[in-house]
Amino acid sequence: MYSGTMGTQEPRGTEQPRGTQERLIRSTQELLWERGYVGTSPKAILERAGVGQGSMYHHFAGKSELALAAIRRSAEELRQSAEECLGAPGTAYDRVSAYLLRERRVLRGCPIGRMTQDRDVVHSPELRRPLDELFGWLQGRITEVLAEGQRRGELADGLDPAAGAAAVAAVVQGGYVLARAAEDPAPFDAAVQGVLALLAAQRTPGTATAATTG
Amino acid sequence: MYSGTMGTQEPRGTEQPRGTQERLIRSTQELLWERGYVGTSPKAILERAGVGQGSMYHHFAGKSELALAAIRRSAEELRQSAEECLGAPGTAYDRVSAYLLRERRVLRGCPIGRMTQDRDVVHSPELRRPLDELFGWLQGRITEVLAEGQRRGELADGLDPAAGAAAVAAVVQGGYVLARAAEDPAPFDAAVQGVLALLAAQRTPGTATAATTG
DNA sequence: GTCTATATATAGATAGAC
DNA sequence: GTCTATCTATATATAGAC
Secondary structure (H helix, E strand, C coil), X not given: CCCCCCCCCCCCCCCCCXXXXXXXXXXXXXXXXXXXXXXXXXXXXXXXXXXXXXHHHHHCCCHHHHHHHHHHHHHHXXXXXXXXXXXXXXXXXXXXXXXXXXXXXXXXXXXXXHHHHCHHHHCCHHHHHXXXXXXXXXXXXXXXXXXXXXXXXXXXXXXXXXXXXXXXXXXXXXXXXXXXXXXXXXXXXXXXXXHHHHHHCCECCCCCCCCCCC | CCCCCCCCCCCCCCCCCCCHHHHHHHHHHHHHHHHXXXXXXXXXXXXXXXXXXXXXXXXXXXHXXXXXXHHHHHHHHHHHHHHHHHCCCXXXXXXXXXXXXXXXXXXXXXXXXXXHHCXXXXXXXXXXXXXXXXXXXXXXXXXXXXXXXXXXCCECXXXXXXXXXXXXXXXXXXXXXXXXXXXXXXXHHHHHHHHHHHHHCCECCCCCCCCCCC
């Protein structure tokens, strides 16, 4: 049985090869990102992790339990990464802009968004939950940022924060799709520029770039 | 060998069960949509089509050739469907709005967008080409519509048509992702409303709803 | 805990009868 | 053109030795 993503034993600090369980989770994260759930075999996982089959089935009951740990981990990493941009100081526009423009390896796509195209994942309540939670959090967080911008007088009152937030989140996920179809990051960048320009038009006069209006 | 999507023989008009080859393409379209390329087995295809294994390998060299025919067909159907909205009369905003609001079975996602998450598809130049062409066409077509709106004086000159078009296309694809993560069409609808509201703010004063300005 | 068999089902395709 | 064997490789997991 899988003994929990966080629990039992934290890295000792001087743990060299980082532990079998940890390596299994990491290689599963990578493979799910590259190949999706159905395209990822237990064999590929243990080969990339450099462990034997017995080890894998000792730490995890099977493929789906390992995938659950990997998906949770990826979602948490993504959440932290987004929060670094969205929680930074600056105007609402600046923070959303930072989120949209942060360095991404566009052609690799989103490790969590990708999972929504995997039948076995969305059909499993357990596996789907981390996706739902991450994107729910993300939209909520962007909504907060936009609403705060309105309260501060940076953004037009007519803007619907929740709808704007959904559009921003969708542009990122859809940008990946367009970029992968073209095998070129350009459509992603264009979509981001497009939504940013539309959002910029919602700024109130005088909210140019840096407004330290607490 | 597969003898071409369009060619050799068109439906006779009174052809009852529609032909083995046609049934194979249709069931492949469905399965690729539901399960993706890697998740679709030849066995599943022929079972859904109701034909034997020999028939399938008689008409198509293998899975990838069949997938190519199915993907081309789906892309063409999608193109026609989009053109019905984007080529309709009305203001640029109305036409883009019609495209964004047309009836979609949101939780099923986009049959072509889905393929971008399939490693075997994007790594195959032949299989990826129809995706590239469809999304390239789509963004170009929306760009035209927006640019035309500007020329007609309906939309603000400051709007970048190509970036706006990329954003619109991305919102649709990303909307599917958010909706599937939530197992609920609501995020899709919210994203569409969000981008439409932002676009509406680009309309010039006096271009309310129906402007028959030829 | 980790390893090497072993086992069953399916994937993807070929061969050859009708 | 269509069908039923047949075939090899892999997916996913279990068993049991060390």
